[in-house]
Amino acid sequence: MSTDDTSNDESDTTADASVSRREFVAAVGGMGAVSLSTSATMSGLDLSSLWEDDPQHYVGTDYGDYEAGDVLYTTCGQCNTFCPIKVRLADDSGNGEYASLIRKLAGNPYSFLNTQPFSQVPYGSDPEDVVTGDLEGTGDVDADRWSLSGGRMCLKGQAGIQTAFDAYRVRKPMKRVGERGSEEWRTISWEQAIEEIVEGVDGEHVSHDGLREMYGYAPQGEVMDDWEAVQNGEMDESAFDEKYEGKLVDTDHPDLGPKANQIVDVGGFRRNFIRTRLWKQGLGSINSHHHAGTCGFSSVLGNVRSYGAGKKRQYSDIENTEYLIVWGTNPMVANKGPTWLAPKLTNAIQDGMRMDVIDPRMSKTAEKAEKWVPVDPGSDAALALGMARWIIEHNRHDLAYLRNPDSEAAEADDEPTWSDATHLVAVDEDAQPKARAGDLGLDGEGYVVVDAETAEVRPASEVDRGALDVDIRIDGDRYRSAWSLYRERVFEHTLEEYADMAGVSADDIAELADEFTSHGKRAAILSYRGPAKHSNGFQNTRAIATLQHLIGNYDWQGGQITPYAGYDTMNGRYELGTVPEGKSPWGLPILRAGTNYEDTSLFDRDDGYPAERPWFPVAPPHQVQELYASAGHEFEAGGERRKGYPYSIEALFIRPYSENHVMAASGGDKIPEAMTDTDAISLLVAFDTVIGETSKYADYVLPEPTYLGRWENFGTYPNKRLADEKISHPTVDVVPDARPAEDVLIDIWKEMDFPGVGEDAIPDAEGELWPLHQAEDFYLKLVTNLAYATKDHPAADADIEGISLPGDATLDDLGEGPVPDADDEELAVFRQAHEKGLGDRFDYDRWKQAVRNEEWRKAVTVLNRGGRFEEPVVNYEEAFAEHGHDYDYVDRYEPSNGYVDGKMRYKLASRVNFYSEVPPQGKDAYSGERFDGLPGVEDVTHFDGSVEVPIVSDGEPDRPLHLINWKPRTQGMHRTTNSPWLRETRPENPLWINPVDAGERGIDNGDAIEIDAGRRSVEGTAMVTEGIRPGVVGAMWGWGRDGDGATETVIDGETRQPAGDDGHTPYEFDEPMTDDAGIAGPRDAGFAINHLQPLDNDLGDIGMSDPVGGSNAQYDAFVEVRRRD
C-alpha cells in the first residue's frame, strides 16, 4: 500500500522521535527557499556499485612505511604446507629482551605458492622495490589499495608470532626432578646437559649411562663374515661374542645390527642434516625416523607401488582440469590447501570445472562441490572398484593407452606414460613376480608381453601394441597379464555389492564413473589421508590410484600431475650428503621394516608365526606409532624374559615440535607407559620449543628456536607446475639460550669423535674439506648449491609448434642458470635485516666464512628471497613489466616453464602399475600370508586379523557410531593450539552428529554429551548437522591437551600455572554453528580424538597399523554418544 493514504498517525511517526513526518513534509513544503524536485536521476549517483563489495573493504588504514631492511623471507612452520613467508620485523621490545619483535607475517611475493591466483614477482626483482610496492606490474597501493608486496597467508601462519613469542617457551636446558612425567624440572647449563648425555650421570632422580658407554659399532661386512665363519664352524661362538661384545645389539642375533641402532632419532624434519649426516653416517644407526606412520604413510606407499617412478601423491593440474574428484582430503583447508590450492580450486570452479567430493562429512571442500558422496569410512576401495567395474563394463577405459607396453610405444602414441596392463605375471610362483625377458629365454631383463599383432611372447620394449587379456602357459607355467588379473579382481563383486559395501547408491557410483570418463585426459583425482588412515589404507589408495590408469591422465595438461620440481641442494658446489670416513648403518630397524620376519634370526628364537608385534616388510621404517611400545614390549623367548622388541632403546632423541606422538598417534595415551619405563628407554632427550605432551616424559628438555629462528630446507610438493626450493633461516632471536638441535648434536658428536662434524667434515666439488661447527656451516653451503643449480628445459631443442615467447626470447633462452649476484645494496639489505632480527646472534663474517667469497653474493640473493622459485616463462621480467601480476603466463606462452605441447613440463614419464610385484614379497607377520599385488576390498583389521570395521565381512561393531576426525580450519598441528588468536576462532572441538542419530538419542545442537569409546569415555559438545553421514560422528583433532602450557609445571621449585582463558569479549558458551565466541578457551579445552581410538586387539598398547602401508589407523573407532544432563 502507498504511504500517501496512511491514515494512522502512529504509523507515520518514528517510534521514539516525536516529530510527525506529515508535519515535517508540510513544513518543508511551505519553505520557499527549497525545492522538492531533486530525484535520483538528477543526483547522478551510481547505484550499480551498491551490488559490489566495497573496494576499500579489505584495506586497513593503520600502516607505516617500511623498507627491505625490515623484512626477511623464510618458511612458515605452523603446518606442513610450509609456505614461503615474509617476516616484517618490528623494532625491539623496548626492554631489551628480544632482538626484535615481529610486526606481521605475510606470504612471500617471490613465490608462486603464495601469490595465487596471480603470478609471483620476477625473481630478479629488487627487494626494496618489492617491499615498498614500487615494482612495475605489482599494483599501486595508492590507486588500487593493494599491491603484491606481500603474498597470501592463512590464519594459522599469521599466528606464528604467538608460537615464537609464547610465554610458555622452554628458556633453559631442563632436567627432570622426580619420576619421568612428574612435570617437575630444574634448569641446568648447556655444558651440564651435554656432559651428562655423553658421559652419563648417577643422580637421585636421573640416572643413566652416557652415549660413550652405550655406543658400539662394527661394519656389517666384517660382522657377517665372522658370523658365517661361526655357522661354518670356522670361528668359535665365544670368540665372536668376545669380539663383538659391546658392539652389537645382541651377539646371538647379529642381524639386529650394531649397538648404535639403540640410539634412536625421532624428528621428522631437517632430514638432510640430522638423519643423513649425523645418524646414518656419523653414528652408523639405522634408526632415524620421521612422522609418516602417524601421517599419510599408507597413501604414500599405495601410490608408490602404483607407479614405476616415485609418485607419492595424487594431485591434478587444477587450472586445466575439467572434472576433479576430491577423495578423502580437504584441500580448501589442508593438504597444502589454504594459500595454494584453495584459490586455485575456487577459480577453477568459477571457470567451469566440476568438482565432486567423496568424504563421510561435508568438508569445506565438499561445500563447494557439485556432488557430495558421503562414503562409509574405510570402504573407499569398494567405491573405487565399483567405479572401475562400471568403466570397464561400459568400455570407457582408454584401450589404446592400456595397450602401450613400454615407453617407445607410448611416445609414438603421444602418451608420456604407459601401463603394466599387458605385462605378464608369473602366477604359479610363490611371490607372483612379473615375468622378465631373461627368465623366458628372451633378450634383456625387461618386462614381457604378448604382441597383439603376432601373438608372440616378446619383450615389452620391442612391441608396439600388447594384448590385454592374456592367460597362457609357457613351458608349462601359467602367466597372466596384469590386466586380466586386475579385471578379474574388479569383477569379483557386482556394482550393487560394491555400493552396499561403500554405503552409497549404485547410481552414485555410476555417475562418478561416467563423469570421470567423460573428459578425456582432463579428469583427475586428488586424494590423501581419508582412505589411507585405516589398516586397509594401502589397498584403498591402490584402488583409487588405478582408476586413473584407466584413462591414462598422467602428465597431461588438466590431468594427474607429479612434478616434484625442485633444485639440487645437497650436491653441486658442496657434497653435503658425503661424510668422509662415514659409517654405514645396517641391521634390523626397531620398527621392523623392510624385512620379512621369517628371514631374520628372530623367527626361530620366537617360534615362528605369529610374531610378537607387527612387521612392515615392504615399507621404510617410519611407523613411529610402534616405536615406544616396541621398546617397552615384554615377552619370553629363547627361555628368557626380554624387554624390547626387537630391542630396547638406550638413548632416544626426540624433536616433538613436529612429532608429538602422545597426541598424534591413535592410542597415543598409552605411549607414556613406555616412555616412563627407564628399562625400555634408558636416556630420553627432547629438543622442544615448549614442554609438550611427549617431551614432558623426557629426562632433559633442551630449548630450541621455533621455525622462525632456525634453518631448514622443507621439502617441495608434487602439486605445482613450476620448480621451487624453500629456505628457512633465522629471523628473530626470542629465547637467548635456545640452541638449534643441529648445534647441540654437533657438540655431542665432537665429544664422541664421530665423523661428519668438526674439521674436515664436508667435501666440496673439488674434494677440498670444509669444517662443520654450527648449523650455518651446513645450511649456507646448501643455499650455495641451490644458488648455483641450473636447469635444462626439455623444449630447448625440441620441435615445438606454435612457439610464442615473451619479447624477443627464443628457444635457446629456455632453461635456467645460477641466480644473479646480490649487488652492494642487496648485501646491505641482507645485513641490515638480519642484524635487526637477530641482534648480537647474527655474525655476518662468520656466516660469510661458511662458503667461498665468490659464492657469497649468490647465497645472499637466495636468502634475500627465502629460496628459489621458478618463473612461469622465459624472459619473465620483461613480460611482467608489460602484463603485471594478473596474467596467466604459464598458459599463454608456448612453451612455458609449466607446459610443453599440452603436457606438463615436469613429468612422471613412467610405467603405472595395475599390479605391483612388491607387496607379495612381503608377508604378514601374524599369519605369514603374502600381501596382495592387486588392489582389493578388505576389512579394517587388527594385527591378529580380527575385524574392527567390517567391509567385506558382516560383523557388527560393539558400538553403533563410527568416529572419524579431521584437521581443523583454524589449527595447523598440535603445535599451534598455544595461539589465543586461533583458539578464539574455535575454542573447542564439538562432535558432529547427524540429526537422525542425534534424534534417536534425544540430543540437541549444543548439548553436553558423553562419547563412549569402550575403553575410554570423554565429555564433549554435540554439533547436530546434516553435514555428516548418518551412523558416522566426528570431530577435529588438536584439542584435549595436557602439555604446552595446558597444565601446571614446576620449574626450579616455582609452580607455573596453565594458560587460562584469553580474549577480548565477554565469553558466551560456544554453541556449535554460531560464531559468537570471542574468547580463547584454555589450552586444555576439548577432547583428544586419538585417545578414543581403539587399541590393537593383540597388542593392547597402541592403535592398529596397516602392515603394508605402515599408517596408524586413525578413523576406525566405534562409539556411543549420550546426552549429559
Next chain:
Amino acid sequence: MAATASDGAGPDVAFTRARAAVYELLASAFDGDIETLAEAMADGSFHELASVLPVAVEVDPLVADDPDPEALSIGYDNLFVVPGPHYVPPFASAHADEPSHEFESDSAFHEAGSAGELYGDPAARMARRYERLGFTPERGDGIPDHVAAQLSFLSTLAAARADADDAAGDALQEIERETLAAMGWLDAFDEAVAGQDRAEGVFAALSRLTRTIVAWDAKRARGEDDTNPQRRRHESATKTTRIRNEDETQPDGFDRR
C-alpha cells in the same frame, strides 16, 4: 493492516524528499551561498523548520525581513574561510579526537598528535563513500568532510532513496546511516561556532539547527535499521553487499535532548 516496508519507520517518499530539500538548504548555507541563506531567512523557512523539531531551537537570528548579504558574507568568511582569530574549521578532521595515521597533515593549525588537521581520517572515509557512489561534491571547497559536502551528500542520498527500489533503497539507507553516524563532530563544531559568532548569531543558530536536525535524523535512521523487517531479510540474503561501517561507534557526541 498488512505490514509493509513503509509502516512505522520505513521510507516515505514525501518525507524523504523533504529531508533532501532541508539538507540541500543547510548545505548551501554552509557553503557560503549567501543568496540562498538570505532568501530562506527572509521567507521564514528556518522558523517553519524549527517549529516541527522535537526540541526547541533558538532560530530568531535566522529570521529577518531584509537580511544584509554583505554582513552575512563577511561573517561567513571570518568564521569558516579566513584563518584568523574567529576561524572555526568547518570540516570533521579538525574536530576529530584522534590524529590520522593515514594522511600527512599539512594544516598550520594542527600540532602533531592532536586534533585539528586537514584531510584526516574522517575526510578519507567520506571520500571513499563518495567514490563508491560516484558522487562528486560540488560544495565544501573540495574538502570531503566539509560540513557542506556532507550535508549535500545526505541530500543526494535522500533524493536517490526516494526513487530507489526496495533493495537499492536498503543499501542507500545503510550508507545514509553511516554518514549520519559520522557526523557526531557537529557537537564540537557547534560549540566552537557558538563561541565565535557572538555578535550576529546567524551562524551559531544555523549550526545549532543543523546539529539538531542531523541528530534527530540519525536517531530516526538507527530506529529504521532496527525495526524494518524487510531490511533485515535483505541484509542476511546479500551479506557481501554490506558495507562496513568504518566509523564503528554510535554518534555518542550527539546531544540527545
